[in-house]
Amino acid sequence: MRYLPMNQIKKDMILGQELYDGRGNLLLPKYTKLTDDHISYIIFQGITGLYIDDSFSRDVEVREVLEPEVRRDTLRMINHLFQRALEGQCLTEPEEDELRCKVECVVNQVLDEQDVLYNLLDLKTYDDYTYCHSTDVAVVAGVLGAKCGLGDQQLHELVTAGFLHDIGKVYVNAEIINAPRRLTETERAQVMDHPRLGYEYLKENYHFSDAVTQCVYEHHEWYNGGGYPCRKKDKDISFLARILKVADVFDAMTSNRSYHAPYLPSEVMEYIMARSGMEFDPDVVTVATRELSIYPVGCEVELSTGAHALVIRNHRGYTLRPTIKHLETGEIIDLSDNRKSWNITITKLLM
Numbered sequence: 447m448r449y450l451p452m453n454q455i456k457k458d459m460i461l462g463q464e465l466y467d468g469r470g471n472l473l474l475p476k477y478t479k480l481t482d483d484h485i486s487y488i489i490f491q492g493i494t495g496l497y498i499d500d501s502f503s504r505d506v507e508v509r510e511v512l513e514p515e516v517r518r519d520t521l522r523m524i525n526h527l528f529q530r531a532l533e534g535q536c537l538t539e540p541e542e543d544e545l546r547c548k549v550e551c552v553v554n555q556v557l558d559e560q561d562v563l564y565n566l567l568d569l570k571t572y573d574d575y576t577y578c579h580s581t582d583v584a585v586v587a588g589v590l591g592a593k594c595g596l597g598d599q600q601l602h603e604l605v606t607a608g609f610l611h612d613i614g615k616v617y618v619n620a621e622i623i624n625a626p627r628r629l630t631e632t633e634r635a636q637v638m639d640h641p642r643l644g645y646e647y648l649k650e651n652y653h654f655s656d657a658v659t660q661c662v663y664e665h666h667e668w669y670n671g672g673g674y675p676c677r678k679k680d681k682d683i684s685f686l687a688r689i690l691k692v693a694d695v696f697d698a699m700t701s702n703r704s705y706h707a708p709y710l711p712s713e714v715m716e717y718i719m720a721r722s723g724m725e726f727d728p729d730v731v732t733v734a735t736r737e738l739s740i741y742p743v744g745c746e747v748e749l750s751t752g753a754h755a756l757v758i759r760n761h762r763g764y765t766l767r768p769t770i771k772h773l774e775t776g777e778i779i780d781l782s783d784n785r786k787s788w789n790i791t792i793t794k795l796l797m
């Protein structure tokens with residue numbers, strides 16, 4: 447399986463993975479032979495690339511922290527949760543049980559897949575961005591939280607807050623949230639009120655621990671005190687919120703939005719590292735640089751030799767030097783441990 451940006455997707459290519467929209471509805475099943483109509487529809491949905499199955503990449507295994515079916519069910523649940531918030535209602539008891547079960551599921555998968563580097567590729571649709579974003583942030587936060595040494599209860603709280611962190615946005619006009627332009631002062635103030643709105647809705651309607659609601663309230667605070675809503679700084683911001691902050695920015699910047707094209711994972715990681723100690727907690731940034739892949743498995747890269755290759759494996763702590771498969775010769779080169787390849791560098795990620 448390999449990942450190709452939409453401008454390289456051609457008719458008759460075979461889809462390597464099920465494609466869901468942000469509400470958990472199946473758009474196309476795995477192994478669909480793509481038609482021109484499929485391709486136009488997928489582009490219209492705002493999806494920027496697809497996993498394709500072909501003979502060259504058949505042995506490339508893309509391991510995801512969250513299995514596709516679990517992700518689909520989680521998207522459905524989050525969609526429902528946000529719908530309830532919009533109606534000003536809380537969940538019924540069975541629905542709350544389902545939420546707990548999904549949190550448990552994410553925590554278990556994060557703990558089970560600890561040897562997998564988080565491989566983020568944006569498969570989000572425009573319309574249902576918030577649901578996809580909430581799911582992905584919960585997973586990235588879980589991955590970072592586990593490596594930051596959080597205990598079981600804290601991990602559950604962090605993943606719950608990841609699912610719910612932007613729930614206050616349902617009370618902000620969607621046109622403002624998605625506006626492909628610079629916001630006015632009044633509009634900016636409305637958007638910046640979403641952590642408080644979410645916090646108050648959750649406090650009134652649920653019995654989550656203070657750790658969860660506080661994390662939702664503080665997810666836009668900056669480590670140096672430059673964030674909002676309370677301009678808290680340093681250790682006054684809860685540790686869970688400092689982890690969630692990195693996960694939130696990493697996912698938001700690598701996503702396709704109406705107001706910006708997705709940044710490459712390497713660009714986002716550079717942004718996060720540059721703002722370590724300012725916007726982000728330096729300890730969390732250190733963990734993120736080890737755990738989040740810069741060259742995701744299945745992606746094509748350009749090498750300093752001019753050749754192109756497919757990323758087939760990542761190495762924890764050496765995210766700049768993955769194992770690659772040469773596109774022309776099929777040769778497999780481990781850039782992290784190969785004396786013959788010390789002078790080969792990756793010059794471009796083709797996404």
Ligand SMILES: [Fe+2]
Pocket residue numbers: 611612640665666
């Ligand atoms: Fe937010």
